[in-house]
Amino acid sequence: MWDVLEEFYDSVPRPGSRVEDHGELVLFVQAGDGHPYYARPRFPGGRPTVDDVVKMRARQRELGVPEALEWVHETTPDLYDVAVAAGLEVLRAPLLVLDPEKLPEPHPHVRVLDTRPAEVSVVAELAFSSPGTSPGEVGVAERDAALAEAVPTSTRHRHAVADLPGEGVLAVGTAQRAGDVVEIAGIGTLPAARRRGLGGAVTAELARDALDRGAKLVFLSAGSPEIARVYERVGFRHVGTACIASPVVG
Ligand SMILES: CC(C)(COP(=O)(O)OP(=O)(O)OC[C@H]1O[C@@H](n2cnc3c(N)ncnc32)[C@H](O)[C@@H]1OP(=O)(O)O)[C@@H](O)C(=O)NCCC(=O)NCCS
Secondary structure, X not given: OHHHHHHHHHHOOHHHEEEEEEOOEEEEXXXXXOOOOOEEEOOOOOOOOHHHHHHHHHHHHHHOOXXXXXXXXOOOOOHHHHHHHOOEXXXXXXXXXXXXXXXXXXXXXXXXXXXXXXXXHHHHHHHHOOOXXXXXXXXXXXXXXXXXXXXXXXXXXXXXXXXXXXOEEEEEEEEEEEOOEEEEEEEEEOHHHOOXXXXXXXXXXXXXXXXXXXXXXXXEEOOOHHHHHHHHOOOEEEEEEEEEEEEOOO
């Protein structure tokens, strides 16, 4: 499974990026609008040293892209100490894979789309502005104000929305595919709509859609152990650690 995941991580950014090979590391540089990419160990088997990471950071600064480095701990275990020695701090995100038999029953108000309506970006942005799992004040009024300015964008991915009668879109998520592998990401619920099961339901419907479309492995990484619980409740199992490194602040 680790090799399959590594191949996924190496291939999924390629269509949207320019790729630079730097010895033991590969740098994906975003082409056009969208997610600014990151560096990863070369596939297969890259074993970066402190010097490789220091040089990569210099190249990222030169290009004006984030000094971001990502890898799976189980595949490249030495890179944690290497990254810290090169001046990065490392977020260790639980990595979870789907157990298909454990998916819950479908949610009546969650839809999966192959378009990206403006609600997807707006709800995700408001959700990620209130990190963690706690409920908050921000809700449909803020969503509707932001929607007045928003435009739908094109997509290569699948998107899910929890669209409740009389309330509209309250939770969203995205799935991206390479080969037989699908990663679910960008799960977000408006703070005022949290703890109603919608984040879990959006995740479950994206996973079901991926299986229906032939995916052999569905996985995601969670920002924290408490967020991981939301995914565990809908059939995902904690199997490893995704490492996300960025410069130490201050
Ligand atoms: C993480 C996030 C998506 C969860 O969304 P959510 O809609 O609140 O998720 P759920 O309702 O499915 O689950 C949250 C909790 O509510 C509980 N819950 C689910 N249905 C419930 C219901 N009907 N009544 C009461 N509680 C319920 C769940 O058991 C879970 O409890 P736990 O945290 O103690 O395990 C949301 O908090 C969020 O948008 N956070 C910011 C963005 C973010 O970090 N996204 C994840 C990136 S990896």
